[in-house]
Amino acid sequence: MMNMAQARPLADARKSPVQKAPAPRPARSISPQVVDIGVQVAVVVVLAGIWEFGARFGALNPFLLPPLSMVLVRIWEDLIAGTVPVDLGLTLYRALTGFAIGAVIGIPVGILMARSAVVRWFFDPLVSIGFPMPKIAFLPIFILWFDIYDTSKIIMVAFSCFFPIVAATYAGCSSLDKWPIWSARCFGAKERELLWEVYLPMAMPQILTGLQVALPVGMITTIVTEMLMGGRGVGGAMIMAGRFADSVGVFAGIVQIILLGFVVVKSVELIRRRILIWHPESRR
Amino acid sequence: MSMIHTAAATRGRAHTASAISVSDVSHTYGARTAGGMLALDGINLEIGDGEFHCLLGPSGCGKSTLLYLIGGFIPVQAGVISTSAGPVTAPGPDRSIVFQNFALFPWKTVKDNVLYGLKKAGFAAAEREQRAQRYIDMVHLTGFENAYPSQLSGGMQQRAAIARTLAVDPGILLMDEPFGALDAQTRRVMQEELRTIWRDSRKTVVFVTHDVQEAVFLADRISIMSARPGRIQHVIDVDLPKDRGEEILENRAFIGLSEHIWRLVREQAVAATRGAH
Numbered sequence A: 001m002m003n004m005a006q007a008r009p010l011a012d013a014r015k016s017p018v019q020k021a022p023a024p025r026p027a028r029s030i031s032p033q034v035v036d037i038g039v040q041v042a043v044v045v046v047l048a049g050i051w052e053f054g055a056r057f058g059a060l061n062p063f064l065l066p067p068l069s070m071v072l073v074r075i076w077e078d079l080i081a082g083t084v085p086v087d088l089g090l091t092l093y094r095a096l097t098g099f100a101i102g103a104v105i106g107i108p109v110g111i112l113m114a115r116s117a118v119v120r121w122f123f124d125p126l127v128s129i130g131f132p133m134p135k136i137a138f139l140p141i142f143i144l145w146f147d148i149y150d151t152s153k154i155i156m157v158a159f160s161c162f163f164p165i166v167a168a169t170y171a172g173c174s175s176l177d178k179w180p181i182w183s184a185r186c187f188g189a190k191e192r193e194l195l196w197e198v199y200l201p202m203a204m205p206q207i208l209t210g211l212q213v214a215l216p217v218g219m220i221t222t223i224v225t226e227m228l229m230g231g232r233g234v235g236g237a238m239i240m241a242g243r244f245a246d247s248v249g250v251f252a253g254i255v256q257i258i259l260l261g262f263v264v265v266k267s268v269e270l271i272r273r274r275i276l277i278w279h280p281e282s283r284r
Numbered sequence B: 001m002s003m004i005h006t007a008a009a010t011r012g013r014a015h016t017a018s019a020i021s022v023s024d025v026s027h028t029y030g031a032r033t034a035g036g037m038l039a040l041d042g043i044n045l046e047i048g049d050g051e052f053h054c055l056l057g058p059s060g061c062g063k064s065t066l067l068y069l070i071g072g073f074i075p076v077q078a079g080v081i082s083t084s085a086g087p088v089t090a091p092g093p094d095r096s097i098v099f100q101n102f103a104l105f106p107w108k109t110v111k112d113n114v115l116y117g118l119k120k121a122g123f124a125a126a127e128r129e130q131r132a133q134r135y136i137d138m139v140h141l142t143g144f145e146n147a148y149p150s151q152l153s154g155g156m157q158q159r160a161a162i163a164r165t166l167a168v169d170p171g172i173l174l175m176d177e178p179f180g181a182l183d184a185q186t187r188r189v190m191q192e193e194l195r196t197i198w199r200d201s202r203k204t205v206v207f208v209t210h211d212v213q214e215a216v217f218l219a220d221r222i223s224i225m226s227a228r229p230g231r232i233q234h235v236i237d238v239d240l241p242k243d244r245g246e247e248i249l250e251n252r253a254f255i256g257l258s259e260h261i262w263r264l265v266r267e268q269a270v271a272a273t274r275g276a277h
């Protein structure tokens, strides 16, 4: 259990206050949790109100900061016109596909690094260099290699997601508690079976933390890539709006990104809680 | 109870004549570094087929270490450990262990923990279910089948671990203070269950405990270990009737033997504290 505790500080920092409520898990009662959510919603509403009225009653130049209502109306219009679903859908598709590729490659590499010295010798320097590097710098190369359409964008996203996932998986798998491993071996598990039956579930909290770090990174990379390369997608649409001095359009993009990011991150938190139902963290 | 174990017992015995031989085994932790620590020093121990053997000794004398060596979890550095299947080099399903700290799979429910071992042991699906439930009932965890270890008290986790290990019916049963986290009442019930299981299935049991009464109640023979580095100081035969129930606690021979052993253990414990200063 020791090693699982190690992943907590990170996980904690990423927790919403809702989960910190001391109420027992199954309780969907009206007590602290609901109050918590209510307060958070109120804060958002107040900020939105300040934005709306600040812009409307002349505190700010409406070109620099158009009122929220105008932005929302624009989103609504574009929604009906069909551009919002296409742009949002494309952005989400690129972010999630790249993220998935990064995970499918990153998790096994992280596990292998922890289990095999040869793999570790090869990847450790690469990950050490790659982790802090601004991955977006590779975009021109990916464009050269993979053309300017979806492929290069998705590969850019996968590339940026890969590092946090590898690092977290490697850390998670190299500090595993020996007791469940000994248990499994005692019952006759083979080395190959241990991987699926013990290492992976035991490292799951850390792996999920890595995924939770990587997903926002993937979304950011998607938007930036779209902005740099143009074309459809929320990032491309925002750059387009900017070029036409359409500030409402730019803010419409920002609001869409905020909402998309919120939904995606919250969904992943829920998934984490489902997967780690066994973990004490799900029961606080 | 007996109904459960007879079939399994024949199966368990068929492939191994369970006996353990430990000769000249020493173990040093951190042997490869300069400041290695000698935990076991020249252990010799012959445990007969079907014997219930208890290890008594002060904390830190190497009882767990000896069990891990017999279990094959840590490599034998010096000396030889063998079972009827040959020298011990790795863990094997013929030797199952209840760890001192339970070592349940935290991501599996109680039921799934028990099922894991049964699956690995090759039981058919229907029998797995049946056996799992039977042993969960036996350790009085009925109703907690779907609880995760983190939802259980220490004593409940310990009982889950006992059920998991007993369910696979190993020829050699290694138990590291398996009742340590239980209250006196539950402990007594579990001791009697274990005696019954052992008597019906004729397993070889190596049982670590701090509790002298428990050792005398359960064992055929008791080894008393010295303070660190662990050596076998005394080996004592327990000449008591095979059928032991509550009433044996009043038995003169039982009380006498317990007191005798208690004095021997105390000597070692005192030596241990003196060594510490």
Ligand SMILES: Nc1ncnc2c1ncn2[C@@H]1O[C@H](COP(=O)(O)OP(=O)(O)OP(=O)(O)O)[C@@H](O)[C@H]1O
Residues within 6 Å of the ligand: B029, B030, B037, B039, B057, B058, B059, B060, B061, B062, B063, B064, B065, B066, B100, B228
């Ligand atoms: N992994 C380890 N690394 C280094 N030293 C160890 C390790 N495990 C145990 N030891 C040392 O070896 C000695 C024997 O430990 P062991 O756990 O076998 O004792 P024990 O008799 O089971 O004690 P207890 O009754 O408290 O469980 C102890 O003094 C301990 O400090």
Ligand SMILES: [Mg+2]
Residues within 6 Å of the ligand: B063, B064, B065, B100, B176
């Ligand atoms: Mg111990």
